[in-house]
Amino acid sequence: MTTAHQSDSPKARIDAGLKHLWYPVLASWQLGSTPRGITRLGTSLVLWRNSEGQIHAVEDRCPHRGARLSLGCASHDRIACWYHGVEVDAQGVVANVPAADHANMRGRKALISFPVEERQGAIFVWFGGGDAPPLRLPHEPTSQEFSGFLCTAVWRCNYRYAHDNLMDLMHGAYLHAVSHSMSGGEKRASMEVVDTPDGFIFRKTDQAELNFDWVEFMDLDAHWMRATVPYGPGAGPGGPFWIIGGVVPIDNNTCQVFFWRLRKVSGWQRAAWRFLYRTKLEARHWAVLEQDREVLEGLIPDARDHESLYSHDAGLVRLRRLLSRAAESELRLEAQAEHHAVSWSETRA
Template sequence: MDSAVQKYLDRGLQGLWYPVLASWEVQSTPVGITRLGEQIVVWRDSNGQVQALEDRCPHRGARLSLGWNLGDRIACWYHGVEVAGDGVVKDVPAVERCPLIGQRMVLSYPVKEAYGAIFLWFGITANQEPEALVFPEELTDSETYSHFLCTAAWRCNYQYALENVMDPMHGTYLHSTSHSMAQGERKAEMVLDPTSSGFIFRKENQRGVNFDWVELGVSGVYWMRLSIPYQKRFGPGGPFWIVSMVVPEDNDNCRVFFWRIRRVTGWQRDLWRFMYRNRLEKLHWAVLEQDRLLLENLAPDARTYEYLYQHDVGLSRLRRMMQKTAQTQLAERETQHALR
């Protein structure tokens, strides 16, 4: 593959919404983060709405995340320059009639907050309008499903985290001692089924036994959906659903988001949520830690030495999709640059 395409992919595809933080992580104090290699400051204004800017004061380049939240704007700690959520400089208190005032000097990010997470839009070009952000029904149908969001930082490239979920067979081995993935055949034929938004990768002739299938969807955001069968002693609601998303921080770090979901209503919802907090959550974290430990300790430049086989068809399809998207986006950026 072209080195420029791989470099672009390693940093993160653009033209997408990404979850960047859990809602509870952003209060009144500005928060500085790195996502897709970009330094970003996030804060809540006086109405509780999340704002996001490039984390750079236009005056001397100080981090705005070190400054003060003034509601609809942030004041830089260095010299007090005030920048609003749309990137426009509102005041330069140290200077009379400063030409910076009224100018849009800092990149602003479109923001949506949903299902306990904060999403930012990363455009292919600076003026690209955000696409619609569509979620799987297990999140949107709050009457039927109940969920908990967990998020964690992993020291690996985000592509490895995506590919890990796109590999149902690893559950039989890596998670064989878990509370939910000890059953089923240790060999399987794998099948790939296209869908309107992506594809499903599944074990042939085995369903409802282990981690037997996973679905990739692209609907303004890359998401993956799967279900794992649960014994009745783990509470009501049938299979345990997971919707996952990953955001790159930089080439070597990412942030994973997992919504853990059951189909429960009425008193069963209350029972499951109680059981989750008091017993199941620590079991789920133990499984997630197995994934993290494995991925953070892959051999250096692991992809260079891979020998893929039939179980990796889903992973290969995902890579081809992302590579094609990266090529298209790079060409669009080059065209935009040539027109300037």
């Protein structure tokens, strides 16, 4: 596999991205009718749509001499390399070698293939190998009671800083103090962590619905964040603004963030929200997101190694602990699998 990282320590594994997860990798609109090469978790993949629009993903390297398959041409369930025409199917098996009658690689499983799902305007890939568990989304993006838009952006920082940023409630009242949604509320707070069946909630104990006052982390075999921020009267009907967030590592220094921006609305309120978002609110939300991006991309190198945390950082400390345990478990399982594979091959020898 074309990987940029040897993830053999828990810290290295977390920084590169836990593997036993579904990740959003692209918005649906980012994959058209031609193949697209992307890097996610340091791995190069090519994605393409078959004639029914279903998406396939395999490693982005030709088994012949290593050309990028993403430069080639897709035809239904196969992709053909531009260099000499070798065709690989959606399972990563060499399906045809048009230039030679006898080629050993024909019929060989040469590339890793990845389970793919397309849901709620985004493309998700499972990086854990083996059988993927069902992709589960939080309630709001799939609910008829909510109406939303998917916003995505590439940030030049390790994905964990995007995680930490969502666990950082107090930044709303400072970084976003001059914004349409987070100018209210106190600039001091006490906070607590509350366990939930799928993760935990981190919230302010003395303030609610005045700023960015709570966030929930959910482990659904994909890592999700849920939060709300208040809307003023100028934002029309429908109560607070809901955010369902996810992030995928591209490499150790870059990530792509995904935010489903939603409101609980129906009937004419739904139409009003969609109109207001497109004409007025979307630009304001982008301005807020740019504030986050500017700070995160400007963090000092290895910022996590030079921190002095206080009580408001309890949420991100909890999250980091949870990721550490998950990384240790992944590495342990992979070591056991490798050990069994070696023992089995020794038995046969």
